[in-house]
Amino acid sequence: MLIGDVARHSGVSPRMLRHYDALGLVRPTGRTVGGYREYSAEDVRRIFHVESLRSLGLSLKQIGRALEDPAFTPAALVSDLIRWTEDRLERERELLERLRAVDASAPAGWQDVLRIVELMQGLDSTSAARRQQAVLARPEGVLPAELLAGAVLAESDPHVVGALRWALARSGGDGVAALAAGVHSEDVDIRRRAVLAIAEMAEAPGAAAVLADALGDPDTTVRRHAALALGRRGVTAAVPTLVGMVVEGFNDVDAAEVLGELSQDPECADRITTALVGELAAPTADSATRIRLTQALVELSGTTGAAVLRQLARDDDRAVALVASAFVTVLDERSERTVTGHEDS
Incomplete structure (x- = not known):
């Protein structure tokens, strides 16, 4: 089978097939009288093996070793691939959240985008003082509620939390809805932070319903904070x-x-x-x-x-x-x- 036929049947471009040949990964076993590459059925099967391993995230070098070295065991490599993939997904999830935060701020121009990105970078700082300053330095109404809510649920420093709650209450967005998911988190610390933040917005629409749900929380601290806020209402x-x-x-x-x-x-x-x-x-x-x-x-x-x-x-x-x-x-x-x-x- 000539290279064009192999490309049509396998979905691998002729250019990539030539690259595999140059690397010694898949070399056609024959040549025509005119010198064209001619692939056997076994060569085509090897191409499909290569593509299958590529789909798992293996590099071409790793694929070559996997196919050629009988002593090569997949267990360690697969574990590494899992870890690398999880890291990549986490980075992509963070990027997605950043993009959503920018989108939620309804930027009128690139300056607005840059301000939100600067805020996110400030909130990512290892310095609590810088995180607090990143919030307090922004005027009211320019901080997206979704971004602030996410920061509230992740923040452990009480001074930064206070600044974030203050900003969230003045953001003009639906802070209760943004925090509500935290009330149902498996992480008890996140549930506590969510209830405390919603308690400070107890007059906001939807707050009472979320706090009422929290009265049934398995954690006593969550129930107590919800009860105080609801009782005052x-x-x-x-x-x-x-x-x-x-x-x-x-x-x-x-x-x-x-x-x-x-x-x-x-x-x-x-x-x-x-x-x-x-x-x-x-x-x-x-x-x-x-x-x-x-x-x-x-x-x-x-x-x-x-x-x-x-x-x-x-x-x-x-x-x-x-x-x-x-x-x-x-x-x-x-x-x-x-x-x-x-x-x-």
Whole structure:
């Protein structure tokens, strides 16, 4: 079979076939009377072998060794190819993200493109100070939300994170949507960063729904941050997690204050009081836990919490009784001042 026929059947160009011949990779076994290359069926099979190995990413030198050296084992080389391919895909993924970030910024000219590229280079810096400066040095509205959200989810330095959240809230883009994917990440650190960032944008459209999903997260920290943000927005679904925070002593003061805000709704106040009283009576509640629960009761609106505090003032646990008594005195004085104020007016 002549070179033109081989090229048509194999899809390998005549030029590449001549290159294979020059390298000694696939040499035709015969020549015509006129001196033209003539390929045998075995030569054509070798061409297909070469092309198959090329499709895996092997160089022509590696292919020649694989086909000629009987002692050559593919395992190590294939492992190297996997690693090289993964590295290449990672570089291409980063390039794709950069291109998308540039596209999302809707550049009006090459100067806009260069500004976004400069920002991305600054965010890639190993210096936290430079990363922070890269964000703060840009005017509002020129930073694409997608780029900022990705940086928020990847950033560990608290100062840089603060700058990124600040910029994201002012970017004019849909920051919540850009961060939402992070709430479902397998990496718990990314989920925590996403929820904290969305919590700062809790008034934005879609934020409450994303945070509500986070209440079911397997990580307690994610659930707690979501509960605080939702509770401040009046979402009563956060109550069980907030009560749990008081019990566990994690941001219990903040959780108690949010429970106090929620208790302004009488129906919710009864629900919160029932939950707190139930925890007070739990066999596993030690003295410190019961004191935290007692402190939470004083934050509640209405008279229900005060009534429970009066009961706790006679509690068998003297430490709990003393704390409750002190709070009852504070509430009585507060009530007296309120009544006196009304009388004076």
